[in-house]
Structure formats: structure tokens, C-alpha cells
Amino acid sequence: MSLFRSSIELPDPATVQPERVLLASEGREIPQHAVEFAARLAQQGGGAVHVFSIARVWGTSLGLPNPGLMPNKGEWDMQRDLVAAAVKALKREGIKAEGHVLATRKATKRIVSEAERLGCAVIVMGGDRPRNRFVGDFIWSQEPYRVRRRARRPVYVVTEDA
Numbered sequence: 001m002s003l004f005r006s007s008i009e010l011p012d013p014a015t016v017q018p019e020r021v022l023l024a025s026e027g028r029e030i031p032q033h034a035v036e037f038a039a040r041l042a043q044q045g046g047g048a049v050h051v052f053s054i055a056r057v058w059g060t061s062l063g064l065p066n067p068g069l070m071p072n073k074g075e076w077d078m079q080r081d082l083v084a085a086a087v088k089a090l091k092r093e094g095i096k097a098e099g100h101v102l103a104t105r106k107a108t109k110r111i112v113s114e115a116e117r118l119g120c121a122v123i124v125m126g127g128d129r130p131r132n133r134f135v136g137d138f139i140w141s142q143e144p145y146r147v148r149r150r151a152r153r154p155v156y157v158v159t160e161d162a
Helices: 033-045 071-094 107-118 140-150
Strands: 020-025 050-056 096-103 123-125 155-158
Touching: 020 033, 020 071, 020 107, 033 050, 033 071, 033 096, 033 123, 033 155, 050 071, 071 096, 096 107, 107 123, 107 140, 123 140, 140 155
Parallel strands: 020 050, 020 123, 050 096, 123 155
Antiparallel strands: none
């Protein structure tokens, strides 16, 4: 086992035929081009898309959970609205879709475990362009690349310029 886990080789999206696709977000708005990419993958495999978003827990207080650090009602509602919009867009494309929101401080771990739990063959995420790995580990917006490194299934990060 290697100390540094390398990501798996991404197959050509045109050849992938997944039964289930996980369209995930670490809390940011799910871009339309990521929704379209997930829909295209699902159509190729005749499958469904599960939309999943993270409501971020902001940390701990002296090592103990603190209710003030949990997502508030507005943050929960915002994430639910983002998931609902993505599900609605997918259903307009004729794709079977469902979604949900969970709160966690460890988005990477939760996204990967949800993909495994749901039996999704691929994960699709919207993201920024990749940054230096050392600097990127400290930036929340680089979460899709941490998911790609940790997951044992293909993770397609769809950027604005893709």
C-alpha cells in the first residue's frame, strides 16, 4: 500500500455507461455544465443521478461539538434549494433523479462514502481549476480534487472552461 494514494485513471466520458451517477457539491452552487455532464453520463448508461450536497459544519469548540457551529436554517435551506434546482433540471432532461443534503465537517470522506453507499459508478462535481496540491489542501474550493484523490471510482471535476 502506498503512503501517497494516486487517483485512478479517468476513462473517456464518452465510453462510460454508469447505472448510477453521484452529482456532488461540497456546498457551492451546482453549475449547470456539471448538471448537463451528469445527465449525459446517465443517459449513456440508462441510469439515474443522485444529487448530494454538504451543509458545512464549521469546526469544534475546544474539541467538543458546539450547536453554534452547526449549519443554521438559512444554510440548510440554501443547500436544499441547490439540490432541488439540480434535480429539477435533470428531470427536465428526462433523467431519473433524487437528492439530499447532509451536514459534515469532512466533505471528502462523506462524498466518497455516499457514492459507495448508493452504488454510484462515477462522481461528478463542479470545481475551480486545480491549484498546487500543498496550497490546495488548505482551500475549501479544492474539495473536488481531494475527492478525486480519495475515491476508488472515477471522479469528473467539471470546470468553467471545460
